[in-house]
Amino acid sequence: MTEKVKKKVPIVEGLFTWPSDQPALIASRCKKCGAIVFPKATYCPNPDCEKNSQNMETVQLSRVGKLWSWTIQYYPPPPPFKMEPFKPYAVGMVDLPEGLRVLGMLTTTENLRFDMEVELTVGKLYEDEEKEYITWMWKPVEKACKK
Amino acid sequence: MERDVAIIGVGMIRWGRYPDPKQLDVFPDKTMPEMAVEAIAKALSDAKISWRQVEAMVAGVYLWVNQQAGIHGILSGTAIANLMGYTGIPIVSVANACATGQSILREAALAVASGECDIALAVAADKSAFGFFRPQSTDGRADIDYMRFVMCGETNPAYWAMECRRRMYEAGTTEEDLALVKVVTSKPAPYNPYARYQRSFTLEEVLKSPIVCDPLRLYEICSTSDGAAAVIVCEYEKAKKICKKPVYINAVTVGTPTFGDPTVRLTYLSSYKKPGVPSLSESRNAVERVYRMAGITPDKIDLIELPDNSSWHYLAYLDCILNLNPGEPEKMLRRGDLDPITGKIPTCPSGGIGAFGEAVVAQGLAQVCELVWQLRGEAGQRQVKKEVKYALAQTYGYAGNNAATILSKGW
Ligand SMILES: [Zn+2]
Numbered sequence: 001m002t003e004k005v006k007k008k009v010p011i012v013e014g015l016f017t018w019p020s021d022q023p024a025l026i027a028s029r030c031k032k033c034g035a036i037v038f039p040k041a042t043y044c045p046n047p048d049c050e051k052n053s054q055n056m057e058t059v060q061l062s063r064v065g066k067l068w069s070w071t072i073q074y075y076p077p078p079p080p081f082k083m084e085p086f087k088p089y090a091v092g093m094v095d096l097p098e099g100l101r102v103l104g105m106l107t108t109t110e111n112l113r114f115d116m117e118v119e120l121t122v123g124k125l126y127e128d129e130e131k132e133y134i135t136w137m138w139k140p141v142e143k144a145c146k147k
Numbered sequence: 148m149e150r151d152v153a154i155i156g157v158g159m160i161r162w163g164r165y166p167d168p169k170q171l172d173v174f175p176d177k178t179m180p181e182m183a184v185e186a187i188a189k190a191l192s193d194a195k196i197s198w199r200q201v202e203a204m205v206a207g208v209y210l211w212v213n214q215q216a217g218i219h220g221i222l223s224g225t226a227i228a229n230l231m232g233y234t235g236i237p238i239v240s241v242a243n244a245c246a247t248g249q250s251i252l253r254e255a256a257l258a259v260a261s262g263e264c265d266i267a268l269a270v271a272a273d274k275s276a277f278g279f280f281r282p283q284s285t286d287g288r289a290d291i292d293y294m295r296f297v298m299c300g301e302t303n304p305a306y307w308a309m310e311c312r313r314r315m316y317e318a319g320t321t322e323e324d325l326a327l328v329k330v331v332t333s334k335p336a337p338y339n340p341y342a343r344y345q346r347s348f349t350l351e352e353v354l355k356s357p358i359v360c361d362p363l364r365l366y367e368i369c370s371t372s373d374g375a376a377a378v379i380v381c382e383y384e385k386a387k388k389i390c391k392k393p394v395y396i397n398a399v400t401v402g403t404p405t406f407g408d409p410t411v412r413l414t415y416l417s418s419y420k421k422p423g424v425p426s427l428s429e430s431r432n433a434v435e436r437v438y439r440m441a442g443i444t445p446d447k448i449d450l451i452e453l454p455d456n457s458s459w460h461y462l463a464y465l466d467c468i469l470n471l472n473p474g475e476p477e478k479m480l481r482r483g484d485l486d487p488i489t490g491k492i493p494t495c496p497s498g499g500i501g502a503f504g505e506a507v508v509a510q511g512l513a514q515v516c517e518l519v520w521q522l523r524g525e526a527g528q529r530q531v532k533k534e535v536k537y538a539l540a541q542t543y544g545y546a547g548n549n550a551a552t553i554l555s556k557g558w
Pocket residue numbers: 030031032033034035044045046049050
């Protein structure tokens with residue numbers, strides 16, 4: 001019996017590059033003032049900047065950042081959140097070099113430390129007959145792999 | 148303000164679950180407009196005026212519109228007026244998340260201050276979702292709240308817990324401090340007939356309660372509740388004639404964030420940080436403005452009602468309200484300075500949101516009701532011991548809203 005390889009799809013499209021070996025979050029950058037917004041936005045959020053959609057370009061964010069804080073969610077949230085099977089998971093806030101602090105689940109609940117390096121990856125939340133539904137996740141960078 | 152404004156009547160129903168299958172005798176089934184009408188009736192009777200004397204009304208929009216109220220939730224003011232009886236007055240419905248209560252108090256006060264009318268009413272009722280709050284749509288393209296919920300699994304307590312953990316790291320807040328917040332705020336709860344949980348908690352009980360989102364435990368996080376409250380404001384000179392103890396509104400305002408605030412606030416997926424911009428800027432902006440409007444500084448505040456949605460909130464909002472460094476509220480708490488009845492700065496004599504639970508749009512008005520009873524000396528066994536000149540209520544709201552009010556004796 002061969003197991004069918006299911007297609008992996010993001011639950012919400014357009015938030016990170018996919019399919020990709022090195023997924024990155026997709027943001028908007030203002031060409032006038034450099035302000036960055038995630039997810040993508042039509043207008044620059046800087047109150048002193050022009051509200052002209054032409055100024056906004058699409059950029060990919062750095063894939064490595066520092067873990068600012070995290071928690072472990074022990075109780076299953078209600079729908080529309082879905083994770084099968086449910087197990088306690090970590091959610092964190094990560095500081096990126098672009099000046100953004102970005103939310104996301106973490107791949108592990110173990111050995112998390114303040115300001116540790118984490119890298120963007122994807123992880124499964126649930127699947128059906130056809131597809132596996134994924135989201136972006138932050139994964140601790142293995143120190144041993146660092147050159 | 149152009150004309151001075153005072154509060155002449157307040158009313159509230161007991162916070163709880165309507166209906167609560169287990170406690171039907173305590174909390175009978177009521178719709179949100181019915182809850183609002185009960186609160187209005189109590190406020191009218193407190194002010195000894197009739198519904199016909201109310202010249203303008205502002206209502207909080209029920210947050211859980213899809214689930215529980217439909218179109219009536221969006222037009223809450225109109226739905227309430229339908230039950231009260233139409234009198235042709237201006238009615239506006241407002242949604243500013245948890246900051247709604249004092250946002251509508253501001254609208255009512257401005258209506259009177261501007262001279263549009265002499266007597267205006269702010270009313271809010273809400274029934275919250277059971278368990279964790281959740282997004283109200285399933286639009287993955289446009290609803291950022293849906294995105295953060297399904298893609299990041301971030302519940303509201305998870306957000307609070309992340310902020311809390313970083314505070315512990317930076318300010319040295321301990322697990323005992325977090326538990327102590329609940330012990331201290333729940334002390335007056337047995338004496339508040341409007342609180343949902345009329346009991347106090349011991350340190351051991353709180354520390355033994357299960358962890359929901361570490362480091363926050365079950366008893367360190369408020370529940371979701373149903374509730375309603377109403378406040379009647381009146382032009383000050385007229386208020387002095389019709390009421391023995393008019394409570395003077397020194398200032399009431401709303402705050403929103405400053406660009407560059409590092410806070411990744413609820414519903415959002417990221418923040419864009421700028422050097423020098425403080426966190427929780429919506430709260431700092433509201434608080435700064437309310438002091439400026441009242442012409443006083445934080446050291447003049449004698450009594451506080453703040454949004455203790457979790458133990459982290461209690462500490463973080465004391466930083467904002469009293470302009471303290473993280474770590475200082477923890478010391479004040481341990482010293483007993485914040486004891487709700489006997490403290491130097493009594494904080495949450497109502498028992499706080501911990502004792503009430505979140506009835507989202509109504510809680511800002513519930514805080515104001517408590518300050519009015521305290522200023523008038525009508526709070527019974529939870530009456531604060533010190534002489535109160537200035538009392539402050541402050542509520543933060545989902546996604547970048549905040550409201551603050553300063554009250555004093557007007558007699
Ligand atoms: Zn710009």
